[in-house]
Amino acid sequence: MELYTDLIAVVDLDAGEVEEVDIEEDFIEKNIGGACANNALLSQYPDSVILGTGVLTGTLFPGSALGVVTAKKNGTVCHSAFNWFSGPELKLSGFSFVVLKGKAENPVYLWLHDEIADIESTDLWGKNTWETTAYLREELGENRIQTLVIGEGGEKKSGAALLVNNYWGTDDRNGLAAVLGEKNVKAVAMRGMGEVEISEPEEFISAAEEVLTGLKSKIQKKGAPVEGLEAITQRFDACFNCPYACRNFVETGENEGVVIFERHLKDLMAHGLDVKKAAETLQTCYQLGVNPKYGKDPNALTTMGSQPAQPLEDKEGWYYTLGVCPILDQFGIDEEAAVRAITAGTGLEISADTLDDIVSRL
Amino acid sequence: MVDSRSFLTLSAITTYPKEDGKPLYYVIGLSCQVITMIEIDPQICTACGACEVACSLYREEEVFTTMRSSIILHREERKNYYGVMLKREGEVLLGRPEGVEVMKEGESSDTGGGGKPILLREPCDNCTDAMCVRFCPTGCLKEV
Structure with a gap:
């Protein structure tokens, strides 16, 4: 299937086995990808955690860094996003989607690479997220490996648990790290050496370049500077193929620092911390895998009770389905060009209305 | 940093023989070939990696991957130390926070293990209207 690598990994944690399922064209035509496709897989495999990539994830379409984790929490289907380079690496590992069903008897991590999904027993339980990522990169022999990892928050099934990508917090607004903790999954490591085919490359490139040109004309400043942090902001970083370097x-x-996710920083400041103290505290939150939305004491956040589900807002469902970062919405992405990119990339006849209908099911 | 080169190339000497085998005339072809090269400004790189996918697409034409590019993003994440490496014929152009440096084949650098994969890649073929430049969102890469 164009714009995807070929496989869905169905990981049976009870049995310690992995089934590889081909992605059918019909599945993409009906669900497009990302959050919508994750929803469909969750219906098929209830009580699982689904990791999925959007239809544009890992391509030359600007901002196509996004992957989505989906699971039920207190009976409600919840989605959280991960980006940086983990969305593209997941897709290029050969598995555009991963279903984690059941519960491992003892802690494990999943290693996705070269169309192989290995379930590995681990004694990483109890290690913080930074130690875990450093260990996995060393053990698996690649610095470019991306990890989705839980810390103490996820291990203790805290309502404030936060999924961490390598060393930095994701937009896991629903505490889905705790659902991984319930399944005894400490981490998912990904490295992609695969290939994603394109149906009509020239048309895809034309649409992607049009969107990039539009975004560049609207992104006027360098990075996303945060008032009060100018002196200690080393550089502005971008996620995969993103023209807006919003990650300070x-x-x-x-020789140490933290990549700021601005919403988390603002949460800490809302709890009364000054901006510099908030940045330092954020580093600890990410190490422990806890979300500062719920308080300013990272250690207290590791044992918090269940929190209400946070539904997707505004256009987020559209972005979560395409695999494009919704932070770019402030600049206005050319949606018609995005649909053209999907059509040219997949070879499927998908209209803007069809896409909207599918997204509206979220 | 600027590495633009133009060459006046003696491209062909063609002999058209007469029936007795002696030359009738010679055609000397001259062509002016402009070789486009990539300039890196690492200070404005944001490590988005678009250049890797764009270059790979140029080489493979119909797939997205990062594995075929002549340009590689190097990153030490905890220190946020990053830059790009461009494989050229017989050398590697390093664009990193300290500046831009050309390493000849066989020379060692302090890029550690991160520099090794580039040695396995095809060198940049100096294509024009380069995809890596077109999709670099910051202007860190330029054709010169």
Whole structure:
């Protein structure tokens, strides 16, 4: 299937086995990808955690860094996004979607690479997210491996648990790290050496370049500077193929720092911390895998009770289905060009109305 | 940093023989070939990696991958130290926070293990209207 690598990994954690299922064209035509496709897989495999990529994830379409994790929490289907380079690496690992069903008897991590999904027993339980990522990169021999990892928050099934991508917090607004903790999954490691085919490359490139040109004309400033952090902001980083470098790397010590997700920083400031203290605290939150939305004491956040589900807002469902970062919405993405990119990339006849209908099911 | 080169190339000497085998005339072909090269400004790189996918697409034409590119993003994530490496014929252009440096084949650098994969890649073929430049969102890569 064009714009996807070929496989869905159905990981049976009870049995310690992986089934590889081909992605059918009909499945993409009906569900497009990302959150919508995850929903369909969750219906097929209830009580699972689904990791999925959007139809444009990992392509030359601007901002196509997004992957989506989906699971039920207190009976409600919840979606959380992960980006940086993990969406593209998941797709290029050969598995555009991963279903985690059942529960491992003992802690495991999943290693996705070269169309192989390995379930590995691990004694990483109890390690913080930074230690875990460093260990996995060393053990698996690649610095470019992307990890989705849980910390103490996820292990203790805290309502404030936060899924961490490598070292930095994701937009896991629904505490789905705790659902991974319930399944005894400490981490998912991904490295992609696969290929994603394109149905009509020239048309796809034309649409993607049009969107990029439009975005560049609207992104006027360098990065996304945060008031009060200018002096300790080392550089502005971007997620995969994104023209808006909104991820500030803020120095918190010698040769050390934290990539700021602005919403998390603002949450800490709303709890009364000054901006510099908030940046330092955020680093601890990410190490422990907890969401600062619910408080300013990272250690207290590791044992918090269940929190209400946070539904997708505004156009987020559309972005979560395409695999494009919704932060770009403030600049106005050319939706007609996006639909053209999907059509040219997949070879499927998908109209804007069809796409909207599918997204409206979320 | 600027590495633009133009060459006046003696491209052909063609002999058209007469029936007795002696040359009738010679045609000397001259052509002016402009070789486009890529300039890197690492200070404005944001490590988005678009260049890798774009270059790979140029080489493979119908797939997205990062595995065919002549340009590689190098990153040490905890320190947020990053830059790009461009494989050229017989050398590697390193664009990193300290500046831009050309490493000849066989020379060692302090890029550690991150520099090794580039040695396995095809060198940049100096294509024009380069995809890596077209899709670089910051202007970190330029054709010169």
